Amino acid sequence: MSNIRDVAKIAGVSVATVSRALSNPEKVSKASIDKVHKAIEQVGYRPNMLARSFRSAKSYAIVVLVPDITNPFFSEVIRAIEDRAQQKGYAVLMGDSRGQPEREKEYIRRVETRLADGVIQLRPDEPHKTNVIPEDIAYVNACGCETTLGPRVRIDNRGAAKSLVDYLISLGHTRIGVITGLKDNPHTHDRLAGYKESLEQAGIAFDRALIAEGDFTIWSGLNSAQQFCNMEQRPTAVFCMNDEMAIGAMQTIKSHGLKIPEDISVAGFDDISYARYCDPSLTTIAQPAEEIGKLAMDMLLRLIEGEPLAQTEAVLPAEFVIRKSTGPCRKG
Amino acid sequence: MSNIRDVAKIAGVSVATVSRALSNPEKVSKASIDKVHKAIEQVGYRPNMLARSFRSAKSYAIVVLVPDITNPFFSEVIRAIEDRAQQKGYAVLMGDSRGQPEREKEYIRRVETRLADGVIQLRPDEPHKTNVIPEDIAYVNACGCETTLGPRVRIDNRGAAKSLVDYLISLGHTRIGVITGLKDNPHTHDRLAGYKESLEQAGIAFDRALIAEGDFTIWSGLNSAQQFCNMEQRPTAVFCMNDEMAIGAMQTIKSHGLKIPEDISVAGFDDISYARYCDPSLTTIAQPAEEIGKLAMDMLLRLIEGEPLAQTEAVLPAEFVIRKSTGPCRKG
DNA sequence: GTGGATAATGTAATCGGTTACAGATAAAAA
DNA sequence: TTTTTATCTGTAACCGATTACATTATCCAC
Numbered sequence: 075m076s077n078i079r080d081v082a083k084i085a086g087v088s089v090a091t092v093s094r095a096l097s098n099p100e101k102v103s104k105a106s107i108d109k110v111h112k113a114i115e116q117v118g119y120r121p122n123m124l125a126r127s128f129r130s131a132k133s134y135a136i137v138v139l140v141p142d143i144t145n146p147f148f149s150e151v152i153r154a155i156e157d158r159a160q161q162k163g164y165a166v167l168m169g170d171s172r173g174q175p176e177r178e179k180e181y182i183r184r185v186e187t188r189l190a191d192g193v194i195q196l197r198p199d200e201p202h203k204t205n206v207i208p209e210d211i212a213y214v215n216a217c218g219c220e221t222t223l224g225p226r227v228r229i230d231n232r233g234a235a236k237s238l239v240d241y242l243i244s245l246g247h248t249r250i251g252v253i254t255g256l257k258d259n260p261h262t263h264d265r266l267a268g269y270k271e272s273l274e275q276a277g278i279a280f281d282r283a284l285i286a287e288g289d290f291t292i293w294s295g296l297n298s299a300q301q302f303c304n305m306e307q308r309p310t311a312v313f314c315m316n317d318e319m320a321i322g323a324m325q326t327i328k329s330h331g332l333k334i335p336e337d338i339s340v341a342g343f344d345d346i347s348y349a350r351y352c353d354p355s356l357t358t359i360a361q362p363a364e365e366i367g368k369l370a371m372d373m374l375l376r377l378i379e380g381e382p383l384a385q386t387e388a389v390l391p392a393e394f395v396i397r398k399s400t401g402p403c404r405k406g
Numbered sequence: 407m408s409n410i411r412d413v414a415k416i417a418g419v420s421v422a423t424v425s426r427a428l429s430n431p432e433k434v435s436k437a438s439i440d441k442v443h444k445a446i447e448q449v450g451y452r453p454n455m456l457a458r459s460f461r462s463a464k465s466y467a468i469v470v471l472v473p474d475i476t477n478p479f480f481s482e483v484i485r486a487i488e489d490r491a492q493q494k495g496y497a498v499l500m501g502d503s504r505g506q507p508e509r510e511k512e513y514i515r516r517v518e519t520r521l522a523d524g525v526i527q528l529r530p531d532e533p534h535k536t537n538v539i540p541e542d543i544a545y546v547n548a549c550g551c552e553t554t555l556g557p558r559v560r561i562d563n564r565g566a567a568k569s570l571v572d573y574l575i576s577l578g579h580t581r582i583g584v585i586t587g588l589k590d591n592p593h594t595h596d597r598l599a600g601y602k603e604s605l606e607q608a609g610i611a612f613d614r615a616l617i618a619e620g621d622f623t624i625w626s627g628l629n630s631a632q633q634f635c636n637m638e639q640r641p642t643a644v645f646c647m648n649d650e651m652a653i654g655a656m657q658t659i660k661s662h663g664l665k666i667p668e669d670i671s672v673a674g675f676d677d678i679s680y681a682r683y684c685d686p687s688l689t690t691i692a693q694p695a696e697e698i699g700k701l702a703m704d705m706l707l708r709l710i711e712g713e714p715l716a717q718t719e720a721v722l723p724a725e726f727v728i729r730k731s732t733g734p735c736r737k738g
Numbered sequence: 739g740t741g742g743a744t745a746a747t748g749t750a751a752t753c754g755g756t757t758a759c760a761g762a763t764a765a766a767a768a
Numbered sequence: 769t770t771t772t773t774a775t776c777t778g779t780a781a782c783c784g785a786t787t788a789c790a791t792t793a794t795c796c797a798c
C-alpha cells in the first residue's frame with residue numbers, strides 16, 4: 075500500500091504539497107497539482123481516511139439507533155437519513171438494538187470512543203433509563219413525542235390520531251376499538267390522548283373494554299382483534315396504532331367471516347407501502363418518513379459542526395389518507 | 407477529552423502499561439491494573455478507537471451494499487449480518503446504492519480508503535460493470551446466482567422455482583404465467599430456467615405470451631397481472647419471482663372480480679413477513695435470510711482475517727411454503 | 739552468592755495523514 | 769533598484785494509540 079510519502083517522492087514535491095493538492099487545491103500551483111495527480115495515478119495511491127479521521131478527530135460517521143430495521147417505516151426513515159448523510163460525506167452505522175439496552179449502549183459507546191460523530195435515535199423514548207446519552211454527544215431523536223427530551227423531529231401524534239377518530243365518528247361510529255402499542259411507549263400515550271380527545275368532543279363515553287394492548291407487530295394485531303371479534307357487542311370500527319397491527323387485525327376480522335368496512339372499519343398509522351395494497355386498502359395516517367429522516371440528519375449535522383439549532387423541536391405535518399378499509403357505520 | 411497519557415500520569419505508570427492493562431491485561435500486574443482502572447474512572451477516559459484503528463490499520467467496519475434497504479427481504483438479511491458483526495466487534499456501514507453505480511462506487515471507495523475492511527453485496531450481479539471490485543478487497547456476495555463470481559452465498563434458485571412450478575403442475579395447471587424480475591437480473595434467469603425445466607419435464611410447451619417482465623416492485627406486479635387478466639385465455643396460475651410482485655398481482659386479480667385460488671393461483675418467492683398475512687396467504691419459497699446473512703458475514707470475516715475459505719460457494723436450502731393462494735386448476 | 743529465567747515496566751519509534759511556521763520565489767509597487 | 773506583498777513550497781511537529789526493545793525487579797536452582 076502506497077502512502078502520501080511515496081506519492082511525494084515520485085511527484086518530486088513534499089508531503090505537504092500532496093496533502094494540499096488533495097484537500098486544498100486552491101493553495102497549490104497547477105503544475106504541482108498535475109505532478110501529484112500523475113504520481114497518484116502511477117502508484118495507485120488511495121488516501122488512508124482512517125489516518126485523516128484520526129488526525130482531524132472526526133470520523134465522518136453517524137450511528138442510527140433503531141429498535142428493528144425490518145420495520146418498513148423505520149427503513150424508510152433510515153434510507154432518507156442515509157441519503158442525506160451520503161450527500162454530506164458521512165457514513166451511516168447501522169445500530170439495530172433489537173430493543174436490548176446493552177446493544178444500544180454498545181452503539182452509544184461507538185460515539186464516545188470517536189468511531190462516530192453523533193446519533194440519531196429512532197425510538198420515541200429517551201435512551202433506556204440505564205443508558206442515558208452523555209450530555210456532550212450529538213444526538214437527535216427522529217421519532218419524538220410530546221414528552222421527548224432533547225432535539226427532536228416528530229409529527230403531531232395526538233392531533234393525527236384525533237383527526238382519524240373524528241373521521242370515524244363522522245361516519246357514525248360510536249363504539250371504536252383501539253389496538254395500542256406497548257403501554258409505556260410514548261407514541262401509545264400521545265395517540266391514545268388524541269382518541270380520548272375526539273370521543274370527549276363528540277360526547278362519547280370512554281370505554282376501557284375497547285382498548286386492547288398490542289406491541290406494534292402483526293402478530294399482536296391478530297391477537298388483539300380476536301378479543302374484539304369475540305365481544306357480544308363488537309366495536310364497529312378499530313383504530314390500530316400502526317399499519318402492521320391493522321394488517322393483522324384485518325386478517326383476524328376476515329377470518330371471522332366479517333366484512334371490512336361493512337361490518338367493521340379498520341384504520342392504521344404510518345402508511346407503510348403495503349397499506350395501499352392490502353385488501354381492502356388501509357385508511358391510515360401517512361408519516362412523512364423522507365422529511366423526518368432528512369431533517370433529523372440536518373439537525374444532527376448542525377450539532378456536530380457545533381452550530382446552534384434553529385429549533386430544538388420540529389413538528390412535521392402528517393397526512394390523513396382515506397382508503398377502502400373504513401366506511402359508514404351500519405348499526406347506527 | 408482525556409487521553410492515554412493523562413491516565414498514565416494519574417495512575418503513576420507509563421502509557422504502555424495503560425495500553426496493556428486495557429488490551430493485554432495478562433501482561434500486567436494486578437496492582438497496576440487497579441491503578442489504571444481507578445485513574446480511568448477518575449478522568450472519565452474513553453479510548454480513542456479512531457487512533458487504535460489507525461494504528462492497527464483495521465477499521466473493524468464492513469459495508470453492506472444493498473440496492474434498496476426498504477425491501478423486507480434485504481432488511482432481514484442485513485439484520486442478520488449486523489447481528490453477527492456486532493458479536494465479532496464489527497460495525498456495519500449502510501450502503502444503500504439505490505441501484506446507482508456511482509453510489510455503489512462511493513461505498514467501495516470506503517473500503518479502498520481503509521474506512522471499512524470488506525464488503526457484502528446484496529445484489530445478484532457482480533458490481534456494476536463500471537465498478538469492478540478491486541481484486542484485493544474482501545468481498546462476499548450474499549445473493550448469489552449460478553453465474554455469480556467470487557465468494558458467494560446463495561440458494562438454489564432454479565431448483566426452488568422448479569419445485570414450485572412442479573407443484574402447480576401437480577395441481578393440474580398447464581397455463582402458468584410468470585412475472586419475472588428485470589430481464590438481465592441473474593435471479594430472473596435462474597428462476598426462469600427452473601420454470602422451463604419443470605414445464606419441459608411435464609411435457610408442456612413453453613409459451614412466450616405467458617411471460618411478463620416486472621422489476622420486483624409491487625407496482626410492477628400490479629401492471630403485469632393486468633396483462634394476464636385481459637388475455638382471452640387467461641393463465642390459471644401465476645408464478646411471481648418475488649412476494650412483492652405477487653402481492654401486487656393478487657390486488658389486480660381481485661379487482662377483476664377473480665377469486666384466488668379458485669380462478670387463478672398465485673405463488674411468490676422470498677417469504678417476506680407479509681406473505682403470511684395477505685389475503686389469501688401466499689404460497690412461496692422461503693429464503694433463509696437469517697442464515698444467508700450470518701454465513702456471508704462469517705465468510706467475509708475469514709477473508710478479512712486472511713484465513714482460507716472452506717468453500718467459495720455456499721448453497722443453502724430454501725423451504726417451499728404452501729399456503730392458501732394456490733389450489734387445484736378448475737379449468738383443467 | 740551467582741547465574742539464568744521470568745515477569746513487569748518504561749522509553750521511544752511508529753502508523754499516515756494535516757498544518758503551523760518558516761523560507762523561497764515571483765510579481766507589484768515605490 | 770529596492771521594498772512590499774502575494775503565492776507557493778518544504779520541514780517538522782502533531783494527533784493517540786500500539787508495540788519492539790531495553791531495562792529492572794523477582795524468584796528459583798545450584
